[in-house]
Amino acid sequence: MKPAPFDFVRAETLAEALETLARSGEDGRVLAGGQSFVPMLNMRLARPGVLVDIMGVAELRGLDVAKGVLRVGSGVRQVELARWPDLDTRLPLLAAAIPYIGHVQTRSRGTVCGSLAHADPSAELPLALIALEGEIHLRTKKARRTVVARDFFLGMMATALQPGEMIEAVSFPLRRAGEGFGFREVARRHGDYAVVACAAVAGPSGIRLAVGGVGDVPALRSMPDPASGDLEDALNDFAWALDAREDLHATPRYRRELVRRLGREAIEEAMRCRS
Structure with a gap:
């Protein structure tokens, strides 16, 4: 099968992505790695009116440590997180879970935040985020908010994301002494x-x-x-x-x-x- 018709926007800046989502409302969806979402498009299980590709947005590609957490931008691929030099020592739960995520080919394309947005109840990254008591950072054109992992996942492939809103980043708490x-x-x-x-x-x-x-x-x-x-x-x-x-x-x-x-x-x- 082929996807239902939609408009495609390849955003070059975060501001452009947020503006497009704001205009699109409930018809807008974000495309990142596409390893889960593209098959849903092809089977017509998802029918967005506007698809916003964020992988050209440099602002969303960061892996940053601050205040005891690793903040992972929504454009960071799973393989990039797997190759983070301190993963084994500072986030050993993720180091153990990532090899179980799909295959090398899908991890090289799929994004960390894309897996969270897809919200499959059998996926490893949502499980690890909940176990670590991490947070998801959401953003619209006009506002930001942070949601704890346990409150983000509402059901099978259902999340707390609102129309016009996207995941900007996710925070994984780093290993603390005695853990x-x-x-x-x-x-x-x-x-x-x-x-x-x-x-x-x-x-x-x-x-x-x-x-x-x-x-x-x-x-x-x-x-x-x-x-x-x-x-x-x-x-x-x-x-x-x-x-x-x-x-x-x-x-x-x-x-x-x-x-x-x-x-x-x-x-x-x-x-x-x-x-």
Whole structure:
């Protein structure tokens, strides 16, 4: 199939992109890497009236560290984040998760913020952002606002983005003293979307576990220390609270079992890796 007709604007500045989106209203959509959005266009699951290509906007291509976070502009490709020199030491959860995102070819084109805007509940980047308690920076022609990750994802491929608004950047909190991280995923094949993925963060303030691939949005919950003997019950309660879906890849029962198994493995890894 081919996309429904639309107007195409290749923005050269952020101001031009925002002006075009403001004029377009609900008909405007942003195109970045296009690895998820272009197939939706071809299948006519998305029918924008105006498509704004932002990959020529230099202002959106930055990777900047400030105030304990890595700020990633909406034009930064996934491969650029993967090659950030300090990723292994300062954002080890992302270093563990990125190799599971699609394949080398898709990571070389796909953007970090594009994956967040697409909001697939099985995708690794939304899961990692929620586990790290990161933030998404949104902008229109007239205003800026920041949304915490847990409030940004509203449902399957549904977000808090408003008409005329775009993601300007995302902030990933950097590793703090005493924190450890764990990541586990099961998929039909490497590079496929996760059947279930678990991301754990263990630090001085406690343990939190994020789970993707089960419900319509990634979910986050505090977990007890494995040494307390309460972890199995807590994981079981979490698994049953997730409203696991059934599809051609897995039954709800299988997904809940993966939450229990992968969740424990991710938490144990995070506890071992605390610095």
